[in-house]
Amino acid sequence: MATVTEAPPTPAPVAPEKKPPRKRGRWTPYLLLLPGLLWLVVFFALPVIYQASTSVQTGSLEEGYKVTWHFATYWDALSQYWPQFVRSVLYAASATVLCLLLGYPLAYLIAFRAGRWRNLIMILVIAPFFTSFLIRTLAWKTILADGGPVVGALDALHVLDVTAFLGWTAGDRVLATPLAVVCGLTYNFLPFMILPLYTSLERIDPRLHEAAGDLYAKPSTTFRKVTFPLSMPGVVSGTLLTFIPASGDYINSDLLGSTDTRMVGNVIQSQFLRILDYPTAAALSFILMAAILAVVTVYIRKSGTEDLV
């Protein structure tokens, strides 16, 4: 509480009460920060330092690893696995754009048009989270199965010919192709897009729409000049919340993809667990972190919403 207001002198203070109560008040914010800080130190800072160290070590499982400042690992990792990096960014970006295209109308609907259905639709958006990520991804294997109705319909409409021409699918199937991986990523991260969009749309005063209409703005103009600019915070945080986890994901590529859809997450996993090349795995993780940080920084600068993050 207030530190500057002068409290009226307390009548006849007892001897040991040297410390005025405001002293405690000054430390309260730090005490409140402490659990969070500790959490960050133990589960973020320390692992990051540990990984940073691992990435410049050399050695083997038997002989142990020593820090030799072997920075060449970074270069080797990048030159060997750049296709997977490019793929991760492409897939994550595609999924993010798809999420935005799917999520924006839905968030708009929930915020302005849903009425008493609002809560129900919100529950429908969030409900998939009650099951495990893995199960949700596996479900897509059934949905997109080769002989299934979805693939049958797409094939009959000759959509698969177009996507195969573009290199998104192969043969008469969707599973084990880039399209399936992007679909899986889109589905799994869609709620991360919808929720921030909804919160920022819901905050817009509907009277602004009325005012725009009073000023002879067509509905499309109202959307372009009023609604969309005001929802930018939601768009930015939604895209970030989708893009960042999607670019590090490996489950979708593992289950829905094939050998030519492996993302950088798959490489890191196999380096860590199968090949036991810890330095390369750590270096790859750091390159991924740096890449995401760079992309996000540029993005935030461009969209001019620095105070959001």
Next chain:
Amino acid sequence: MEQYEPDRLSPVQQAAIRRSFRNGRAALSRRSLLRASTGGALAVGGLGALSACGIPPAGNTEGGVSAEDHSAEEKSVNFSNWTEYMDIDESGRRHPTLEAFTKRTGIKVKYTEDINDNTEFFGKIKPQLAARQDTGRDIVVLTDWLAARLIRLGWVQKLDASNLPHAFANVASSYRTPDWDPGRAYSYPWQGIATVIAYNKKALDGVEVKTLSDLLDNPKLKGRVGLLTEMRDTMGMTLLDMDKDPRSFSADDYDAALARLQKSVDKGQIRRFTGNDYTSDLTKGDLAACVAWAGDVVQLQADNPDIGFVIPDSGYMLSSDNMLIPNKARHKTNAERLIDYYFEPQPAAQLAAYINFVCPVDGVKEELAKLDEDAADNPLILPDKAMQAKSRAFRSLSSEEETAFEGKFAKLTGA
């Protein structure tokens, strides 16, 4: 933040102060705070901490691996196994063979199904074993190559042969002396795993598959062929298909086999490299044919008559999952008694009848026939002479070979 509302400031000033916290370039944002604190932390501790880290050698060449054996006073044993790798009664909660063991010996078995994947489990127990600590497990069940690695690292205890009379007498000949544990000094097989070629008759649509080459080359199967992510099984089958012996191949042979697979991958012949999840793809018909584990095939056949398997003339890969006692385990003698118990014909038969893997115990046929006639005649569970003659094991690899081979294989699978 504290509620900052001194009386002396005008409302306008108050608003300005509040604004300065929330907006603008100079705002005290979470970002600027983070920037400042990470910068400072890195400068102070970062570099020092970086070079202070390091991973000590994992191998254990010194002694001191056996803990004090508490078997006599603590009548229990902690058994870590793979999921669905033990017989279960109708209630779905009790394991009859384990209960019979407890009844006879008075040793309670704490049975945990916490192994899902060799590589992940290795990551899980590595910190404790490398630090020479108890993992809390008395028996772990691991596939050959990982068992070999643990033995190589000195992370498991030598077994006391005098506690293992049945195991010694009854272990089937194919399992008696693997090159990574001659004479079974550290391990005994839990179950054998035959790697064969499985197919879905409906999805094959008349295409005939007899060898791995049919899978890799037939254009009619393009995009509908599965291989396993388990390097030794896939590469072993490929080596066999190329008339090389997986027990004694050279690095050049390995590269040749790899190139052969790469050609199929580049053609788009291979749909996926899979772990256990190939089973659903195969039953749905998304995979027409794949390299598969026989235990799965027996179970799939029970539900889907379209599933079949073929054993190529060139042979098939036989590996095993092995029971090992990790260093510092508290109940070594109890663990050895449990290992020995599963080499008695009756419990071995009961287990084989339930889980349908290759039984590594000799003299089980009679007992198994009592429980399940079909299983006793199934060469995938009790291999006959012809079947045994076709089985091949993958030779053990040195640590450098393992890294190199796994690395090349991972490249093939895309990662």
